[in-house]
Amino acid sequence: MTIRTEPMTVNVGPQHPSTHGVFRVRITFDGEEIVEVEPVFGYLHRGTEKLAEERNYVQIVTLTDRLDYTSSMINNQAYCLAVEKLLGVEPPPRAKYLRTLTAELQRIASHLIAVGFFVQELGALGTPLMYGFRSRERILELFEMLCGARITVSYMRPGGVFADAPREFWPALDRFLSDFPGEFAEMEQLLLENEILMVRTRGVSPLPPEIAVNSSVSGPVLRASGVNWDWRKQEPYDAYDAVEFDVPVGANWDNYDRFWVRMQEVHQSLRIINQCVAQIEPGPVRLDLPLVLRPAAGREAYGRVEASKGELGFYLVSDGGIAPYRCKIRSPSLINLTVIEHLLLGWKLADMIVSLGSVDINMGEVDR
Amino acid sequence: MAIQHVTGPELSELLSAALPDAVAGYDETAVWVHPAQIDAVAARLKDDPALDFRFLNSISAVDFVEYFDLVYHLTSLHRQSCAIVKARVYGRDDLSVPSVYQVWRGADYQEREIWDLMGVHFEGHPNMKRIMLWEGFEGHPLRKDFL
Numbered sequence: 001m002t003i004r005t006e007p008m009t010v011n012v013g014p015q016h017p018s019t020h021g022v023f024r025v026r027i028t029f030d031g032e033e034i035v036e037v038e039p040v041f042g043y044l045h046r047g048t049e050k051l052a053e054e055r056n057y058v059q060i061v062t063l064t065d066r067l068d069y070t071s072s073m074i075n076n077q078a079y080c081l082a083v084e085k086l087l088g089v090e091p092p093p094r095a096k097y098l099r100t101l102t103a104e105l106q107r108i109a110s111h112l113i114a115v116g117f118f119v120q121e122l123g124a125l126g127t128p129l130m131y132g133f134r135s136r137e138r139i140l141e142l143f144e145m146l147c148g149a150r151i152t153v154s155y156m157r158p159g160g161v162f163a164d165a166p167r168e169f170w171p172a173l174d175r176f177l178s179d180f181p182g183e184f185a186e187m188e189q190l191l192l193e194n195e196i197l198m199v200r201t202r203g204v205s206p207l208p209p210e211i212a213v214n215s216s217v218s219g220p221v222l223r224a225s226g227v228n229w230d231w232r233k234q235e236p237y238d239a240y241d242a243v244e245f246d247v248p249v250g251a252n253w254d255n256y257d258r259f260w261v262r263m264q265e266v267h268q269s270l271r272i273i274n275q276c277v278a279q280i281e282p283g284p285v286r287l288d289l290p291l292v293l294r295p296a297a298g299r300e301a302y303g304r305v306e307a308s309k310g311e312l313g314f315y316l317v318s319d320g321g322i323a324p325y326r327c328k329i330r331s332p333s334l335i336n337l338t339v340i341e342h343l344l345l346g347w348k349l350a351d352m353i354v355s356l357g358s359v360d361i362n363m364g365e366v367d368r
Numbered sequence: 369m370a371i372q373h374v375t376g377p378e379l380s381e382l383l384s385a386a387l388p389d390a391v392a393g394y395d396e397t398a399v400w401v402h403p404a405q406i407d408a409v410a411a412r413l414k415d416d417p418a419l420d421f422r423f424l425n426s427i428s429a430v431d432f433v434e435y436f437d438l439v440y441h442l443t444s445l446h447r448q449s450c451a452i453v454k455a456r457v458y459g460r461d462d463l464s465v466p467s468v469y470q471v472w473r474g475a476d477y478q479e480r481e482i483w484d485l486m487g488v489h490f491e492g493h494p495n496m497k498r499i500m501l502w503e504g505f506e507g508h509p510l511r512k513d514f515l
Binding site for chain 2: 041042211213315337338
């Protein structure tokens with residue numbers, strides 16, 4: 001006897017608890033197997049690029065906070081580097097170190113969220129995520145000391161940072177740096193060789209390097225696919241040429257490797273922070289630039305950084321006015337989603353949310 | 369191991385050997401190509417081992433009112449180099465440029481976004497629909513005349 005079957009289309013999101021914001025995807029299943037994937041974007045589209053055309057160069061820093069709101073510092077950095085490229089200026093050394101240091105703190109915070117939610121989507125409700133949030137909370141407190149805000153930091157400015165770190169910042173950072181390795185070791189002990197996690201993620205949704213490169217995938221997802229590419233190494237900006245760190249690269253290209261690469265990158269970020277603390281010297285933290293910047297007409301610049309999600313780029317075109325003529329944002333979250341079909345097709349419903357979590361998207365950045 | 373930027377004149381020389389009609393000119397940082405040939409140029413940029421640009425960083429469109437500039441930022445992971453290719457499309461209505469989707473799959477969402485927000489249509493893209501806004505939305509919000 002044959003049972004009549006037919007494919008079924010299911011709508012996931014935009015109000016789904018595990019789609020990292022307002023991501024929506026229409027999925028067609030044949031039984032439990034995914035046969036068709038259609039992502040639907042735009043639920044958080046705020047027109048950041050248009051808004052940027054109406055603000056002056058310093059004001060736009062506040063818009064960048066709201067792109068990937070789990071890594072605002074790195075967004076600030078990418079934008080400021082682009083403006084500095086446009087103006088042809090370079091910030092003072094202390095500012096470079098402060099930027100590198102805060103960007104790496106932010107990367108740790110962002111990876112802790114990514115890993116925490118990734119494991120949560122495997123069904124480990126609460127505990128690993130809260131382990132991550134415990135340490136992230138302390139990073140946000142450090143940010144609060146620097147600039148008074150926890151998420152929407154706007155700490156950096158074209159030509160440096162908004163202000164030097166207050167005196168109480170350094171002892172607090174020292175306390176964090178001595179506590180965090182132990183806290184993170186607990187998390188690693190819980191997760192890295194966890195049998196359930198390994199069985200559920202090893203070999204699931206592999207992404208071959210050729211497809212990753214052809215699809216413009218960047219960041220931890222690209223490195224998990226075995227491609228050794230990190231803009232901090234290839235095109236060192238700020239103080240990255242003065243610090244030593246390794247680039248972890250995955251060998252199996254699967255969900256586990258994407259998780260593993262992020263866990264390893266946290267160690268490398270710690271290394272960078274420790275070197276920054278050792279190397280930083282007193283000095284000015286901001287160039288004496290005019291309040292209203294007017295880059296020469298016809299100039300253009302593409303500034304990019306290795307953000308926690310991948311390559312974040314700002315392409316700025318100036319017409320000599322006080323606002324950029326065009327401010328295009330190359331968002332890693334959106335472009336990393338290009339491979340979503342490849343990751344999901346042929347896999348089961350239960351792996352879908354996990355694979356989505358392994359890409360680590362942030363809708364503030366996907367939709368802009 | 370810092371990355372090398374391939375300048376406009378160098379890129380123009382490498383490209384015009386194979387595609388003499390495609391190159392429209394060059395400036396210091398970028399090479400300008402005819403928009404109608406952008407797909408052929410893209411295939412050459414990716415497949416020629418002397419160029420080897422297999423990674424498309426980003427596609428940007430800039431509205432200059434009389435014309436639109438399309439800017440392609442490219443990287444070669446093997447040769448450790450990057451380059452900029454530009455194409456200028458004149459007019460405002462019914463703009464159409466060949467898609468580079470078949471060369472770089474990473475162009476998928478970026479070309480859809482340019483169509484949605486800037487109104488430049490990419491011929492040959494298998495799913496040329498609006499991406500951020502809904503079907504039926506009138507106008508292209510990132511254009512300079514959209515208020």
